[in-house]
Amino acid sequence: MAERSAAARRSGTAVLVLVFAFLYVPIAVLVALSFNEGGLPTVWSGFSTRWYVSLASNQDILSAALNTLVVAVASTAIATLLGTLLAIGIEMRRRRGTVLEALVFAPMIIPDIVLAVALLSFFSMLDVTMGLHTIVLAHVVFNLAFVCAVVRARLKSFDWSITEASADLGASALTTFRRVTLPVILPAVIAGALLAFTLSVDEFIIAFFTAGAGRSSTTLPMQIYSMIRFGITPEINALATIVMAVSVIALAISQRLNRGMVGQ
Amino acid sequence: MTAIGTRPAFLMAPALAWLVGLMVVPCALVLALAFFQRGVYGGVDYTFTLENFGRVFDPLYAGIFLRSARIAGTATVIAVVLGYAAAYAIASCRRSLQPVLLFFAVLPFWSNYLIRTYAWIVLLNREGLITQLLRWFGYEGEPPSMLYTEGAVIAGLVYNYLPFVILACYAPLSRMNPELAEASRDLGGSAFTTFRRIILPLTLPGIAAGAVFVFVLSIGNFVTPALLGGGRFQMIGNLVYDQFLTANDWPFGAALSMALIGIMMLLLLVQAYASDRASTRTAPVREDA
Numbered sequence: 001m002a003e004r005s006a007a008a009r010r011s012g013t014a015v016l017v018l019v020f021a022f023l024y025v026p027i028a029v030l031v032a033l034s035f036n037e038g039g040l041p042t043v044w045s046g047f048s049t050r051w052y053v054s055l056a057s058n059q060d061i062l063s064a065a066l067n068t069l070v071v072a073v074a075s076t077a078i079a080t081l082l083g084t085l086l087a088i089g090i091e092m093r094r095r096r097g098t099v100l101e102a103l104v105f106a107p108m109i110i111p112d113i114v115l116a117v118a119l120l121s122f123f124s125m126l127d128v129t130m131g132l133h134t135i136v137l138a139h140v141v142f143n144l145a146f147v148c149a150v151v152r153a154r155l156k157s158f159d160w161s162i163t164e165a166s167a168d169l170g171a172s173a174l175t176t177f178r179r180v181t182l183p184v185i186l187p188a189v190i191a192g193a194l195l196a197f198t199l200s201v202d203e204f205i206i207a208f209f210t211a212g213a214g215r216s217s218t219t220l221p222m223q224i225y226s227m228i229r230f231g232i233t234p235e236i237n238a239l240a241t242i243v244m245a246v247s248v249i250a251l252a253i254s255q256r257l258n259r260g261m262v263g264q
Numbered sequence: 265m266t267a268i269g270t271r272p273a274f275l276m277a278p279a280l281a282w283l284v285g286l287m288v289v290p291c292a293l294v295l296a297l298a299f300f301q302r303g304v305y306g307g308v309d310y311t312f313t314l315e316n317f318g319r320v321f322d323p324l325y326a327g328i329f330l331r332s333a334r335i336a337g338t339a340t341v342i343a344v345v346l347g348y349a350a351a352y353a354i355a356s357c358r359r360s361l362q363p364v365l366l367f368f369a370v371l372p373f374w375s376n377y378l379i380r381t382y383a384w385i386v387l388l389n390r391e392g393l394i395t396q397l398l399r400w401f402g403y404e405g406e407p408p409s410m411l412y413t414e415g416a417v418i419a420g421l422v423y424n425y426l427p428f429v430i431l432a433c434y435a436p437l438s439r440m441n442p443e444l445a446e447a448s449r450d451l452g453g454s455a456f457t458t459f460r461r462i463i464l465p466l467t468l469p470g471i472a473a474g475a476v477f478v479f480v481l482s483i484g485n486f487v488t489p490a491l492l493g494g495g496r497f498q499m500i501g502n503l504v505y506d507q508f509l510t511a512n513d514w515p516f517g518a519a520l521s522m523a524l525i526g527i528m529m530l531l532l533l534v535q536a537y538a539s540d541r542a543s544t545r546t547a548p549v550r551e552d553a
Contacts, residue, residue, distance in 0.1 A: 012353035016365070019350040023372050023426065026383035029393050033386065043391060082279040089275030100276075103283055109477075110287070111484030111528065113501045114521045117508045118290035121297060121518070141287050144279050202376040205486055209508070221378055228382050228491060232389060240379040251374045255367065 027244070034237035051238035060215075061239060064223035071132055071207070071219060072200040075139035080193040082140070083147025088181070090148070091155040107145035115141065116209035123210065130212025135219065138210045139200045146199060147192035154188035187257040194254035198247050291525070297518035308514055316519035325503070329523070332499040335414060335489075336482035339421035343478045344471060346422070347429025351470075354430070355437035366434060373427035381491050384420050385411060388492075412494030420488040425478040432474035436467040469539035476535040480528045500524060 034052075038045030055061055090100065107115075119138050123130055158181075166176040182189075204221035211217040220243065227236050298316050303309040319325060354365045372380060387393050388410040395407040410416055440463065448458040482488075486505055489498035500520060507517025 008356070012356050015349045015353040019346060019353075019426070019430075020368065022346075022423070023369065025393075026380070026387050026423065027372060027375070030379070030383045030386055043396075082282060085275040086279035089272040089279075092272040092275070100280075103280065103288070107283065107287060109480065109528065109532070110291075111480065111501070111521075111524050113484055113486050113504050114291070114294070114524055115287065117504060117517060117521055118294045119286065120508060121514060122286075122290035122293055125293065137286055140282060144282065148279070198374060202378075204378055221376065224376075224378050224382070225487075228378065228385065232382075232386055236382065237386070240376070240382060244375040244379060247375045248371065251371065 030237055031241050031244075034234065034241040036234055036237070039234065051234045052242075055235060055238050055242075058235070060218075061220075061223060064218045064220045067132060067217060068201055068220040071135045071139060072197050074136045075143050075200045076193050076197045078136070079140045079143030079147050079196045080189060083144035083192060083196075084151050084185070084189050086144065087148045087151035087155060088185075091152055091158070092160070104145055104148055107142040108149070112203075112205045116206045119206065120209045130210055131214075131217045132211075134210040134212065135207045135217065138206045139203060142203075142206075143196035143200060147189075147196050150192035150195060151185055151188045154185050158184055191254040191257045194250045194257075198250045198254075201243070202247065294518045294521055297515050298522050300515050302513045302515050307512075313515075316516045317523075319516055320519055320523050325520075328503055329500060332483050332501075335417055335499060336421070336479050336485075339418045339425070339482050340475050340478045342418070343422045343426050343429045344433075344475050347426050347474055348433045348467075348471060350426075351430045351433035351437055354434055355440075362438065366431070369430045370427045373424075377424060378487060378491075380424055381420050381488055384416065384423065384492055388416055388419075411492065414493070416492040417489050417498065420492045421478070421482045421485065424488065425481060428477050429474035432477065433467060433470040436470040437463075440466050465542060468542045472535045472538035476531045480531060483527060484524050 033044070035047050035049065036044055037048035037050070086104070090104070115138070119134070123134055128134060163176050163180055166180045167173075171179065202221060204219075204225060207219045208222055208225070211219070211222065224236065224239065224243075227233065227239075297308060299312055299314070301309040301311045301313050301315070320329070350369060354362055354369065357365060385392075389395075390407040390409070390411070394410065398408070444462050444466070445458050448462045449455075453461065483499070484501050485499060486501035489502050490505075493499070500523075504517050504520045504524070507513045507520065511517075
């Protein structure tokens, strides 16, 4: 949009300043307070990293973090494989199927509380013992949909005739995939995997419902939720800062690999 | 044989089996559960009944639905107005600056939802930043109670979903052909008329997508009302949670979940209709977009 008056430009800048302040002030306050010396969670009394040190010796948090890592790695690995194959399959098909599109879109929009209670009912009706493995099963559902969406976006501009050329030149299906298709879509596959990893690390409600009883399968968001229920502590501030930093780094890498993913 | 020597159906099969087995079947199960009675000691008594759906319309629960809809609706309106303004401002910036601004607008969206909500507890609690700012300006009275109010829930929802609205509104704004707005101005349309008759209709699909997203995720939300709202039955999500984990009335919880799914599907249809209408009515977009 060109040729705008100075007044319009100023109000545009004002809007952006306000919106960015709204988005970043709460996070900035949280991060700042995680370095707060004093025990009071919201009153500044000097710089310190003691809450990060005390986190490192909190067994509950460490085991929750380990559980989260296990769930995220396993569900990301499965979802990346299945989601990528799904994306290739869908894009190879000449026909568009409404049911198929709805099925692939549904995990991204379905209210998480609904999927959570559905899986809880399902697992308990089948008498499945719940634990980290059932969280993985559940997380793959939405993770594979997101991986599929990212890979499909990449495949939209893919020239399928080069795979035919490869086949004509005598390459097997597997060789063609490994040498032709995969190199083209690899950045999207990795970006999708990082996205899935972030989603899984952050997911709370579905994990909460499918973790079963007992503390052994508590994930980090579940741990954070129960800590928040007890009130604000500087330790949560520090933990929150670390978790946010990890997500931001994963997203930044994903963005670099797959420019324009944000626009999907 | 197709291009890579494998049939698409074969490639899609594992993922589709996963989705059917762990999403479609469990959701169908919940739908079925909604038609049975609650057992005397919790659990499910497999006798057919429509009572659970009737209870959804019981004044007590209908009231929670209405309150949820009001909270979600308010959050949606605020998020759409703020998000559209921000997207418009971003789309008006230099082309080279736009991806950077967009990235930073969306960045908070990828940090943990619980943590973003928790940040508002830190901000709004009685000794939080806002109270301290008030004190700094000379306010001496009792700290205002901002946490555990409906306003806090709305603020939390707007905060959490605003980035998505910005994204959804930015897409059509950045694709819009600027010559259309210029033509309208040249033909004597005022800035407001141009906005109302040209820009707004062209960007309606983005607004609809953003609004539906915020509303659907807000009305089914569990975490924000639980953490920022205080009360137990703040919104439908909390009510569903309670039926499954405390009240142990799974059939009723199932009926509530299905009502949520129903609302979601209805809104998605409205959104599809809005973008359909927009695409049949609007002028071509810029070629290079």
